[in-house]
Amino acid sequence: MGAKMGQIVLIICIMISTISAQENRDLESLRGLKRAWKNTPPSWDDGSDPCGGSWDGITCKNHRVKKILLPNMGLIGDLPRYIWQFSELEILDLSYNKGLTGSLTSEVQNLTKLTNLILVGCSLTGPIPDSIGNIQSLNYLSLNSNGFTGQIPPSIGNLMNLNWLDLTDNKLTGSIPVSNKRSPGLDMLTKAQHFHLGHNQLSGDIPPGLFNSNMKLFHVLLNNNTLWGPIPSTLGLVTSLQIVRLDSNSLSGNVPSNISNLTSLQKIYLSHNKLTGPIPNLTGMNDLCYIGLSNNTFDDQFGVPSWLLTLPALETIKMHSANLKGELPAALFTIPQLQNVDLSDNDITGTLDISSNPSTQLQLVDLRNNRIGDFIQQSEYKHSIGLILAGNPICRENDVNDSFCRTPTKTAPYSTPYNCRSPSCDSGLELSPNCQCAYPYKGSIFFRVPLFSSLVNSTFYTSLHDSIMVFFHKEGIPVDSLSLKNPQIDPNDYLMIDLEFFPSGEQKFNRAGIIALVSALNLGTFIAPKEFNFYFFIPETETVYTFMSEISGNGGAKRKSSNIGLIVGSVVGGCVLLVLLVLAGMYSFRHKERAEEAPRHSQPFALWDPTSGSGDVPQLKGARSFTFEELQNCTNNFSEINNIGQGGYGMVYKGNLPNGQLIAIKRARKGSSQGGLEFKNEIELLSRVHHKNVVGLIGFCFDKGEQMLVYEYIVNGTLKDSLSGRTGIRLDWMRRLKIALGTARGLQYLHDHADPPVIHRDVKTTNILLDERLVAKVADFGLSKPMSDADRTHVTTQVKGTMGYLDPEYYMTQQLTEKSDTYSFGVVMLELITARKPIDKGKYIVREVKEATNKDKKLYDLHEILDPTIGLSSDLNGLERFVDLALRCVEDRGNQRPAMSEVVKELESIMALVGLNPAESLSSHLTSYEGASKDYDYPYSNDSLFSYTGGDSSTKLHTK
Known part of the structure; x- marks a missing residue:
């Protein structure tokens, strides 16, 4: 027994010695990096433990370095040998350190457990080493925006787990490698979803062997190279493809007919090539929203291809210099989702007819430099569509000064609305959307293939803003607010948006905050809304961000590192003691664990000291x-x-x-x-x-x-109080529209972006508050119901809510869905135009409006029940569409009601119809509101916010 115990102790001691040596190898490698690089974080102190949590950018597990995340830290130097000595490293992100130069050496293969290699936006040169193909664990390889030269290593084809390959914007030459008997190639990457190889100097043809039916590719981006020859028909075998960019090459020949097999395709870019033959038939591509066929030498096409009119999702057509001839059919402009049409520099003739009922989404029609002689809608053209006919005969006639004969000026770009009363900060500080003065961290986000064309639709930007902020709060990234600015299409046809991130609780970010922020965007852990698709983020590098001063000496927070000699000297004696302690302590630990378990469940904050932040702290996101x-x-x-x-x-x-x-x-x-x-x-x-x-x-x-x-504290009370006249605030039609849109946006956020999603369950005018600028805010989550993914269809629950607002389907079935909130919101919409209670003297507002509506008459003949203060003497543009939407919301069956996201889009469309910018509903000027900010009584003094009653009724509903 004694001999066996001695063997056990010896084995444990050897293991501990080995582990200690490995730990100290990581420690020495980190210290080597500190010596090799300039501008390493100040927290990299030789006297502290890198795995103790005090070294910014270093993440360890079991005292081994697992992640090195140092994006945009201003590092200067090369990639020293120390960087390749972390045998347990999984993620290496050194992106956007412009001061990192030199080459990527063959020693990179030593990182055998690496899953993510991100060296974007550095100044690395030389060839990509062939040894990179030995890192079998690699899933994400992003080397874009450097100065790499030479060929794409065929060995990359050995990376069987690779999902993301991005070599964009380098100086790579040669052909695209495919496998043969002697060498691997990119065709072997059957798990890959992204081939991003654009903006290089690749030459030769696109190998037919590059594509096969086993692939799961979403994106093939080969644009802006010097590729020639035909488009291989094998491309049509990859039916998972969503985006294909082959533009700006020298491709020739016919487009293969089997490209129509790509029924999941959303965008196709073939512009600026030498393609010939007929324009490809894309019939059946029902998801296709972007077609780019400009600047090719296709056969003459009279009019536009008839199959264009069959694509329901089509938003953008770019076919300038595409040999189009003859007249355009009016039906072209009625495609439901159509936004932008560019058919300039063709040979289009005759009379232009953009239809008396064009797509409501249509924003730009560019027909400059054709041979159009007349325009049917010329006398009634209202500028709602940006039409360009410059360079056509119709604009060369005498005395023609129509706006469509001039190149339009750009509209003012979108920016996140600010609601600040006194927008002034000290020198160097900038004002955040939350009205705090701070030093923002700036950068730009680029969406390679967004699924929309409109740059003026604020819905998209609001959705992006909310998604980013929800993600940051969920991940604990210290961002207080975010500003989006200047969306534009850059020369690469990417959507570029400038971002400004404002720190939470401080005037400046510290290094840890920036590392968390940039790494989240680099690693793709933030998933953008589906309309935006995949992206990359570039921090501003023109000026170096000044981080918040590092605080040292905080109560001995720095942990002194272990001395190697001390470890080796004490390990033998410590091993024996360790074994005895482990055996003796297991019973004591388990006993204590069981004893603590019960009170920890009954008193979850018992171990939490709110002044020190220790113990079981609630997982809060901003509170x-x-x-x-x-x-x-x-x-x-x-x-x-x-x-x-x-x-x-x-x-x-x-x-x-x-x-x-x-x-x-x-x-x-x-x-x-x-x-x-x-x-x-x-x-x-x-x-x-x-x-x-x-x-x-x-x-x-x-x-x-x-x-x-x-x-x-919301000073202007409830919407109910304003509609009743109690506040003295006059709500005209425009203001009611803005309040409806704000409320709808709040509910859409709860349904689609909150984590977890939330069904409010008690939407009513007493739960909608108005701030000093009459911005609507949804209040009171006393009855709200969080949803898991499994609950997205419905939640079976006891019925709670307020009579008059209650979804009848929910009341009958006890199955709660997001459409229950839609019903209640529809009742609120009807209150907005009538100022009547949902149930008053036995009359139900929904039934009253339905019975009074006569769609053959102006304002649907609702004059008798409309609120007189809405402004009946003025032009109530859009009111009929508003009523239509409200009645859709209060359909008896939930599956016939729109989702709140659809409600938001329709309300924004109505606002545009009446001449309002939907974005302004978030940033209205205080001076435009009479009687605003009358701090008369706080809305929570209304007991209905607690008892959930409707109007002045005392009816409470709580049915099982």
């Missing part, structure tokens, strides 16, 4: 913890003067934080039935909700036996 004393001080000791209401939850108090911010505090009654675990779950859910059209949770208090929720 802060207040002490009882803090809230006591800002409410004058919860005085009666500060008491602004009460409800089912408890009292509501108005408070004033030291920074001047007004808050509303919901204080639970003593002896509340809600336990600590439920309260923790609630604040974790509420803290994930961040949207300008949803009332925001600022924080909470779980201290001294108190449970309190702290919200932003």
